[in-house]
Amino acid sequence: MTDLLYSEEEDALRAAVRGLLADRGDPASVLARAESAGPVHDPRLWKTLAGEMGLAGLLIPEERGGQGASHREAAVVLEELGRAVAPVPYLTSAVVATEALLACGADDLLAELASAASVGVLCVGLHTAPTAGLRTVRVENGTLRGELTGVADAVAADVLLVPADDGGLYAVAAADVTVVPRVSLDLTRPVATVVLDGAAGRRLGEAAPAVRRALRAGAGLLASEQLGVADWALTETVRYLKERTQFNRPVGGFQALKHRLAQLWLEIAHLRAAARAAADALATGVEPDLAVAVAQAYAAGVAVRATEEALQLHGGIGMTWEHPVHLYLKRAKADSIAYGTAGAHREWVGGLADLVGPGGGGEVVVRG
Structure with missing residues (x-):
């Protein structure tokens, strides 16, 4: 039976990443970067995290x-990066x-990414699900032409991996393309349009299986x-409600709020199980498609609800730009469509389980 509990090594990794983020990537500093006119990505934090700690090559x-x-260790890192909405x-x-x-x-490119000498980005829209069709650029006279929209973190990339209409995946230097930043709801994960106008590229292999993986x-x-x-949303909300008083008693002592927080805790516990199962399935190769689809069918709703509750239960301070809770809500909302919506993943689950929705299409309906 698969053990989804965290190992001692994973707990040690979590402590190291959390300690680094507390020192260099606390929510206040992330908020300051997001509101500044400069680049949102934190190169100093990335250099330490990816290069000195070696986490880019996990x-x-x-x-x-x-x-x-394995993916289990990478999942632990991403938990902590999500907890800090780290702009890396x-x-x-x-x-x-x-x-x-x-x-x-x-x-050769893997070695560059592992050493944090380069940042690589796959030029596929952030909204694209693993089962979706692939948008490509044209190959003309040995060069690449076209544009790809909604590419996350393209502004920080050194090398871009571009799918082309000949079925190949090409490595293109970021200096040879035009990256046009777009307004993004998530201030900590910018998106951009990548424009290729006769860019030279190196063919790496077949695009379809690589992109799907x-x-x-x-x-x-x-x-x-x-x-x-x-x-983070639940932890900070509980902490705040213990401190805030009304009618000479902590707000967190009111039964109605206790019930809301207890329900949220239960949903997050379920999310933890689903996320751990997905990471373990990716690491072991045991039914990864199903585990990933189940996790994503559930995760978005929980993250959005947790951050919405956090904003509301923080009262007036939660509605201000000075409090970082809005960064978490925006990250949760943006993540809810990243790599496929919950509906797309429910359809994927249905297909894997041979369940078909009414009329042979649309969302899957499960009865029983």
């Missing part, structure tokens, strides 16, 4: 320059782009990020 085997860990391209580079490169066997891993480990977001 999913890369040791013989290929990485740490040789870990999910997009150390997970999604890395998985695509592993599928293609691009060892990458998006599946991204969706599965996104659940751990959503778990971190939801857990």
Whole structure:
């Protein structure tokens, strides 16, 4: 039977990442970066996290320059990054782009990503589900032309992995393309349009299997990020309600609020189980499609509800820009469509279980 409890090594990793983020990536500093006119990504934090701690190479085997860990360890890192809404391209580079490169066997680029010498980004819209069709650019006279929208963290990339209409996945230097930032709801994970106008690219391998593997891993480990977001929201709300008083007693002592918090705690406990199951399935290869689809069918709703409750139960201070809770709500809302909506993943679950919705399409209906 699979053990979904955290190992001693995973607990130690969590403590190390949480300690770093408390020192260099606390919510107040993230809020300041998000509101500044400069880049939202924190290169100093990324250098320490990815380079000095070696966490960018967790999913890369040791013989290929990485740490040789698994998706379980990467999930622990993403829980803590979600808890801090850290503005670093870990999910997009150390997970999604890395998985695509592993599928293609691009060892030189993997070594660059593992050492944090480069940031890689897969040029697929953040909203794209693992089962969705793939948008590509054109190959003309040996160069790439076209544009791809909604690409997360493209502004921080050094190398872009671009799917083309000849079925190939190409590595393109970020200096050879135009990256146009777009307004993003999530201030800590910017999106952009990538424009290729005769860019030179190196063909790495077949795009379809590499992109599907990458998006599946991204969706599965996104659940751990959503778990971190939801857990922060609950923890901070409980702490605040213990401190705030009304009618000479702590607000948290009112039974109606206790019931709301207890229900939220239960939902987050369920989310933790689903996220851990997805990470373990990706690590072991035992039915990863089903575990990822189940986790994402559930995770978005819990993360959004937890952050909405946090904002409301913080009262007036929760409605201000000075409090970081709005960053968590925006991250939860943006994550709710990242790598496929909950509805898309429910349909995926239905397909895997041979369940068909009314009329043979739409959302899956399960009775019984």
